Amino acid sequence: MSIALFALGGTISVSGRAGGARLTGAEITAAVPGLDGLGMPLDVRDVHAVPSGSLTFAQVLGVVEAASHAVAEGAAGVVVTQGTDTLEETAFLADLVWPHEAPFVLTGAMRQPGMAGADGPANVLAAARVAASRAARGLGALVVINDEVHAARWVRKSHSTSTAAFVSPNAGPAGRVIEGEVRVLAPPPRRTVLPSGAVPARLDAARVALHCVTLDDDGDRLAGLDETHQGLVVAGFGAGHVPASLAPVLGALAERIPVVLTSRTGSGPVLRHTYSAPGSETDLQRRGLINGGLLDPYKARVLLRLLLAAGAGHDEVAAAFAEHG
Structure with missing residues (x-):
């Protein structure tokens, strides 16, 4: 069993290197303390290293398809790292077509890795914990940021810079990560999964x-x-x-x-x-x-x-x- 992690672009991958080269998924996860305590390894894959504002429907659906293959091959859950600008839309798109019990968890960062108080490592660790958690199974696509678990249907980006930018104004968080434990407090109901093949x-x-x-x-x-x-x-x-x-x-x-x-x-x-x-x-x-x-x-x-x-x-x-x- 493993967690499949798909690394896209966005703030979480800003390297600060000359030429604007992005951090790879391996580099992002190497900066995260505590991943070895998950009890299962990460299978890290790099895809679409672009700002989230440049993502397309087809690319997002391609990531969902690749994640489906990973689950079929035995992955217990999925983490996607991407930019936060369109995170509420990509999460909802994924949620509409995600057919599996395995958690599909999206996360990102509001501060670049080289900034004081960079939030990317904590968000990746929390997302991985949710992806590995049995409590999150059957909940569809989730956004995990700032130790909060949000249902894709409700989550919104409410601030341009705050590390607490993501909220669910109509429902509140579906859960929280507390002392490393995933607590699902208000599980979102699942709705009909839409076909995505053609x-x-x-x-x-x-x-x-x-x-x-x-x-x-x-x-x-x-x-x-x-x-x-x-x-x-x-x-x-x-x-x-x-x-x-x-x-x-x-x-x-x-x-x-x-x-x-x-x-x-x-x-x-x-x-x-x-x-x-x-x-x-x-x-x-x-x-x-x-x-x-x-x-x-x-x-x-x-x-x-x-x-x-x-x-x-x-x-x-x-x-x-x-x-x-």
């Missing part, structure tokens, strides 16, 4: 736009969007509202492509039947928009693109958001 080949044909609604927004940037994109996520005000003048624009788009309604606030749900004025959630749903539930706009875009790449129609998209949102 998805990478269809991603280019599944373009999904994200429109953040702003004050006095007339929707001029949405003109012709259905000719260039196959789906749209709307980040609305508050509980899922837009200016009254924007509602018919979105309704017209919803007649041609799936349009998912989310909230730009960062936490809380899109309501379903509390407000009824033009541009309210009730009005927008009546015009054909799909309620995104508790998913933030970024995660809603991940789910919608994955569904469209898998060939889902409008009804299947609506059903998936009813379950995952």
Whole structure:
């Protein structure tokens, strides 16, 4: 039994060497005290040494596929080190397609290895402990940073520099690593795993736009969007509202492509039947928009693109958001 560790790029791998060379997975793990106490070795592999902002859906799905092979060959769990900028999105993408009981754990760092108080080693050790823990089995993809265990569905990066940047505002941490022990306090429920086999080949044909609604927004940037994109996520005000003048624009788009309604606030749900004025959630749903539930706009875009790449129609998209949102 082993832990498969896939090292990508990001802050955790910044070497400070001339030419911008990245630390390898072996170099990252060599700086982590306590890994020999896991009771199983690390199988370290280097992939996609790029900042997380440059990762693609196809690359993330490729890492998930490689991790699946590692589990099939006997790995007890998986750790992925990457940059934190897109960690909440890559974690959710992995969670949607991860079919195994073995933990799939993502981590990174907010401080470069050469900085005072670098957090990478502690995060890698905590992530490896979670990946090796029986308590974390069956929980899907998890983000482990700052000794906190977050469910991929809930986690968000809430600060640009703090080592405590990752939070789960709608649910709180799923668990914590305390004195080296993994304590799962609020296990997230598992939802239907989505198929991913043919998805990478269809991603280019599944373009999904994200429109953040702003004050006095007339929707001029949405003109012709259905000719260039196959789906749209709307980040609305508050509980899922837009200016009254924007509602018919979105309704017209919803007649041609799936349009998912989310909230730009960062936490809380899109309501379903509390407000009824033009541009309210009730009005927008009546015009054909799909309620995104508790998913933030970024995660809603991940789910919608994955569904469209898998060939889902409008009804299947609506059903998936009813379950995952």
